[in-house]
Amino acid sequence: MTGMNENPLDLLPEVLLAASAVLGLLLGAWLPRRRQWLTGALAGTACTVGIVAAAIAAAKPVETVFGESFALDTLTATSRIVILGATLLVLALAMPRLYGDPRETEFYVLLQLSSAGALMLAGAQDLLLLAAGYLLAGVPAYALAGFRKDGPGTEAALKFYVVGALLGVLMLAGITVLLAAGRVTAYPMLRTELAEAPAGLVAVGTLALLAGVLFKAGGVPGHFWVPDAVQGSSAPVAAFLTTIPKIGALAAFYRLAVVPLADADLPWADLVAVLSVASMTLGNLAAFFQQDVKRLLAYSTISQVGYLLLPVAVAGRTDLDQEALLYYLAGYALTNLGAFAVVCALPEAHTIDDYRGLARTHPALLASLVVCLLGLVGTPPTAVFLGKLEAFSAAFDGGYAWLAVVAAVNTVASLFYYLRWIAPAFLARGPADDPGATSRSAALVAYGAATASVVLGVLGGTVLDMLGGPLAR
């Protein structure tokens, strides 16, 4: 461990985001209320520059920095780009709504801090840094969930917080146990240590650790907060909660699978496979008869975690796992944000019935919604289709063909509730109910995300080629 690899510029995207959050907080205290949007613009700039920095850094060889606690590899680089890009989209959804709001600055600051936490999760190569990332991604998000200060928002924040605090403590306990078993917290060393540690201890520690990771990912069994927090918070926050922490958490999950736990005496693949089946099945079944669109999307994201776990289950057993996970994450982020953007664009439409007759009033919005929802199902040629194809292939190749079959069956089941939403919007006859005012900027985000999800699907080849880089170990 030399001091050579402690250049703060290696963490430029993270540093930028944190710095702009702090700077925004200071600025916000001085700016008049009508100028507070400048802090939002600052956040947007930080994200954009961060994406560029991450893209440049992605071309560099793999290394670990800050005492081997943070990995700079394809996994981190892709997660950075996806997280920052998703944050940009959420900013675009939130800014017009918040214009002139007395707490406008605070929103952007919290958003950036939470995103920075997700970035830490994605790159963490040390259990303690993972815990720090968990807290940084979590605590600002609790505040965001209750940002509206109304009844549902408070309930959302409270539930989110209680579950998060409980599972966070469990996660810390797990880290303690793993520290006891392996005597270190750095991943590369843990890998050799855990292989020789008592299996029971490792199993207990890992299970407790996963509680926290699954909470962030919103997968079963850490999913209890998802529907309530998503329904209770405002639509842009809901979009944020269901996308950005998930990306960080799943990247962290994958890294745990490949580096520290790769040689441990654990039935890792079976364990993740069970979690995956549980997530997709419970998410889908619960989504079936939801009326509230945000709640429906919340359950849909739980089921998506199930599919995203396919490549994690076969991590290290096939060559396709990393590409599949990263590509699926990118496609999922775009598509899910696109669906939420449609929800944001129609602030007065809350239930499926409110979308009746959308074909007449807002055909372009409906088209975006159809592309995004069918995209979430995995209809070609959207990005999620290719992601699913890769994930299924990875599962097959890794010897988990049954898991791919279960995922396919679940995909069909998921069609039912997505169609329950699309059909009345497309079909309702007679004088259409006016779904109320629309937000132009959110609509633009929706068009953009839907288009991008198709473009990413069609141009998948070039993107996939970039995702196969080696992992820091």
Next chain:
Amino acid sequence: MLTAIVLLPTAMAALLLCVPRSAPRRLFLTAWVATAAADLVLTVIVWAGYEHGGGMQYETQARWIPSAGISYHVGVDGLSLPLVAVTCVLFLACAAYAWRQTRRPREFAALFLFLQTTCLGLFVALDLILFFVFFDLSIVAMYFIIAGWGHKGASRAALKFFLYTFIGSLALLLGFIGLYLAAEPHTFDIVELTSANPLAGRTTYGALVLLAVAVGLAVKTPTVPFHTWLPPAHTDAPAAGSAILAGVLLKMGTYGFLRIAMPVLPDAWRDYALVFVVIGVVSVLYGALVALAQTDFKRMVAYTSVNHMGYIILAIGAAGAVGTGQDEARRLAVTGSVFQMVSHGLLTGALFLLSGVLYERGRTYEMSAYSGVAGRAPVFAALTGVAAFASLGLPGFSGFIAEFQILTGSLGPEPVATGLAVLGILLTAGLFLRALQQVFLGPLRLPVAAPGADRPFPDIRLHEGLAIVPLLALGVVLGLAPRFVLDVIEPASRIVLELLAR
């Protein structure tokens, strides 16, 4: 060239969607007819330049997703070219038929144009994922057509259609992934997979992949027992939608068997050929019997599709009986099954359009509501009569050539099954004659006018005639002079059998 044929309709659809809704209705419909006609002309040019027996032609391959073994690869041979042509003909007929479409004509035209792209794309695709993309998108487009322009109960039927065929498509996808992983190096390219025969000697793996692929295609075909989505989808779809569904979309399943299942999985196909023979015969008889029990004209036609598709499954099953020394017969069976796809597309398309004519006049498909229509509408009666006789396989029509080839070809390898299947022809003859008698003969009786119905029963209108007559005329031409199509099909069916015999 093929790319232009495939993409032209969708480009037009995108253009139409940019035109404001308030533009005159005729604009959209004219553009639709013009595009469909242009596509047909392009197809005729391709056909004219096609060399008989030259294997795959007009091939284009472009990098798409190389790291996943996916490429944009299209081409035509004797299996796909006739289907491409029949697709273009049928879509043009539907465009003409929809001339009086008043409900949201812009979206209707755009959806049909998009659907045309997916159908044509599927028949020229030489990459499994490209095939799958078009397969899935056709389901999406058809869902919206049924749900948006269908009759009462359409949204239920559309949902059922979507769920069933989507389950099938996912089974298909799993099968494709199985093939992809079996090939070294991993690839989705049909031509490469065909020559590599990746599952040779791997019995269990091959059986599982064949199971997945066959379930996917069988749902789309549809065969018994996966046919239950078909009657409601047909009954509740608009007439043009039913014509495309029966005329083109069902062929995707049978075409997939000939293009993918047989050449890529020859070992497994030979092992399980008997299963397909049995399913084929059951589909033939069950489809005919259930059709016989229908009182609803359109539903009856829908069930005859199950029957007609059953012949195809029987033929390709019989073709798998390698080593029986019946090479000539098996070639006849495969050729007949392709010919049946073409013939069924034309004739059933015409029948569904005719049932649409009936519905437009009387607002019901119930056969008992009509009687003696021939007196009021002689041209309509004559056309329906021709379509029905052609469909039941009377000599002189394309259906006869197809069924004759199928049954002659299958009789040698599978005598018992074929003997049973012949009964299906008898049943269809009975049910069509009964329907004709009930609706067209006897004293005049028309349904009590429902809201929106035209009274009194006018004869075929010009645009309806322009849609239906060419389909029937082609049926007759193919029945009298089938050589020009058979010359295209026969070399291809020989290749399929050579691949199967590996």
